[in-house]
Amino acid sequence: MPLLEKKNDFGRDRHTTQQQPGRMKMSGVGNETRRNNFDQGLGITDSTYGLPSVLGWADAPANGGRLAGLFATCANSDCASGWLHLWRSRSGPIFERGWSCSANCTSMLLQAAIRREMGGRQSETISRRHRVPLGLVMLEQGWITPDQLRQALDAQKNAGQGRLGTWLVQHLGVAEQLVTRALGLQWNCAVLPLDFHDADGLATVLPRLFIEAFGALPLRVAAGQILYLGFEDRLDRILALAVERMSGLRVETGLVRESMFVSAHRQMLQASFPNSELIEASSESALVRVLTKAVERAKPVESRLVRVHDCLWLRMWVRPQVGPLPNTGDVEDVICSLGSS
Ligand SMILES: [Zn+2]
Known part of the structure; x- marks a missing residue:
């Protein structure tokens, strides 16, 4: 980044x-x-992260x-x-x-x-893992046809921009939930719900700059110990680790459906930090x-x-x-x- x-x-x-x-x-x-x-x-x-894991x-x-x-x-x-x-x-x-x-x-x-x-x-750079392309994940699951994948790739290439998932949803009628599930498989992570989102209550989790620059969305704190941190199409584990060390909370990461993420993220940026x-x-x-x-x-x-x-x-x-x-x-x-x- x-x-x-x-x-x-x-x-x-x-x-x-x-x-x-x-x-x-x-x-x-x-x-x-x-x-x-x-x-x-x-x-x-010494690259060990020497902070106490529990704030106490x-x-x-x-x-x-x-x-x-x-x-x-x-x-x-x-x-x-x-x-x-x-x-x-x-x-x-x-x-x-x-x-x-x-x-x-x-x-x-x-x-x-x-x-x-x-x-x-x-x-950090060494540990980046190769990921199976999203299109192949969806094809493998039988959620799109080879023809749909070809069309989306062509459209993306001709436009010179846009994510494959967005092309599949907006132009080829693929359900957004399937794209999010495929991203979850690609990143080996959960798809997190966004039922009730208290943007103001979560504005102290991390600085506004990080929410904006790294596309993160604090979702909720569960049982006073676990923080759910959502992302749109890729996890940022480095950011998650930093938040975990800073807050003393256990951080669980996952993806949020694009359409829900975008509006909640926009609202989050308006909160009082x-x-x-x-x-x-x-x-x-x-x-x-x-x-x-x-x-x-x-x-x-x-x-x-x-x-x-x-x-x-x-x-x-x-x-x-x-x-x-x-x-x-x-x-x-x-x-x-x-x-x-
Ligand atoms: Zn001294």
Whole structure:
């Protein structure tokens, strides 16, 4: 996904300058001209996703911080301040359940997290699996005839655009449900229902930019533990994993019938989203600086960093979350574009 392209589209959005809640604020960061060094092998190979799988909001942060009493320890293992921080009056910020005693320690924690996130980047492209073409799946199931497939492929080729499934439905009278079922077989996933959709209630699942750029649609939260995330014609498992790590909810993905998806997705984009800021950083050091500034300013009670394709997503909880999803005003998002490398 060429995120830069999407980001620029976003930048042209007429709403951008109005600074409405949930709309993007663009910032350029750093004037460094050197290329970012994310891909240059920073020596961090740990691509495991080290966040706690369950949020545990009732608990104090893992290493306590000021919340746990006087003998708080800084989460930065290379913290140089020793016992000095005991005299510092800092109740925050908390990053990935760890309290940091100073802006310097916050910046070191963020740098380590950025490197961790960038570590697994290459392996993603390798793991992309070959998929049986949709037309062949439908033919194999006996849902279309060879003649219908040929006609749809010809029409698609002549038009130079459009998805095969759309051609089959709109011009050859194939039932939309069959196309969605075939997509489900192709992606080996469920077809999810969309009976009742609470767009506003789900607007804190992920930033508006990701919903728009990656064609995702949060569908519902079940039993306070499972989040159903819908897609139109292809799953985005990287996004799903990022949402799972960020929210602490188990994410189940599936496809939604095109006609239902389109209207619900459009409505979702009108919902009221948490404030978010979009940042372009020209180097890792610029990125660390701007994220440190954001975390130090917001003094969040929790914050987390995950990667979504070519973006890093920092979410800061300015108030403790009650329930499976945060309220709109309880979180702030920072999305960092990592360039098109
Ligand atoms: Zn420290």
